[in-house]
Amino acid sequence: MVTAAVEATALTHRFALGRDRLTVLDGVDLAVAPGEFVAVVGPSGSGKSTLLRLLAGLDRPTRGRLTVDGAPLAGPDPSRALVFQDPTLFPWRTVRGNVEIGPRATGRLRERRDDVAAALELVGLTDFADAYPSQLSGGMAQRAALARALVNRPELLLLDEPLGALDALTRLAMQKELLNLWEARGFTAVLVTHDVDEALRLADRVLVLSARPGRVLADLPVDAARPRDTGAPALRDLRHRILRLLGVES
Incomplete structure (x- = not known):
């Protein structure tokens, strides 16, 4: 750790x-x-x-x-990752797509796909990876925001x-x-x-x-x-x- x-x-x-x-x-x-x-x-x-x-x-x-x-x-x-009160998820991206934003921005998405999957599993959203933010409860949306922060292992x-x-x-x-x-x-x-x-x-x-x-x-x-x-x-x-x-x- x-x-x-x-x-x-x-x-x-x-x-x-x-x-x-x-x-x-x-x-x-x-x-x-x-x-x-x-x-x-x-x-x-x-x-x-x-x-x-x-x-x-x-x-x-x-x-x-x-x-x-x-x-x-x-x-x-x-x-260093910052998580806000508002999950600030992109509504046009799936949960997986939102979690992938960090690795995608650094050009490392291909090599970090396992990290994306691990972050989704860690917050209990593996079964909702293909859902969109509008389909999530408030708690699930905040879990997605946490996964997006944790995927980079801050x-x-x-x-x-x-x-x-x-x-x-x-x-x-x-x-x-x-x-x-x-x-x-x-x-x-x-x-x-x-x-x-x-x-x-x-x-x-x-x-x-x-x-x-x-x-x-x-x-x-x-x-x-x-x-x-x-x-x-x-x-x-x-x-x-x-x-x-x-x-x-x-």
Whole structure:
């Protein structure tokens, strides 16, 4: 299993807003060990998605240092995959066709067909490989998006609210699926979520960001064996602590 170590030091990012500059992240420090699963929670607008875009190499930070495996992050790379809340599948392509996009774009589809088949099997969509996105449920569409990300065997999987649009039962099932994928592949994972219970079920640590500009309020280990019951006393106390940090509970 090949995994990535991620380190951000004094990470600051600003957007141009007319003649002004809007600071979204301000001095964020983050270290993620290889194979670790870290969740990021915070209010809307706190820079959570911006942090993922920086880690993916889609944007460059205004200030600060960002490295993957000790090397400065210079731009996008197949070793880092980003999955969004919307599966963003191409409706004119089958499930297999969507998963093939990465290998096809690099001109390696012929030699990577076994990887495509393995990714479909990993997410349980082998029997739906010839289906179109319009024929899939929300959970199945998100599985297809995960397969598209996993076909390149990423070292770092970045997840931007990937389960946020699903109904409650499907979301719980997909949380289990996501953990199974992480355990099977051993990639490093950084998950952005608004759901504190989801963060506690999945992550080794929870990073709590402040309101904009996003700063680290707490970096909390989740010391509990999986599968987890978020009603257990230790996790219930941690949940209350996170909610107090977010200003939801007094």
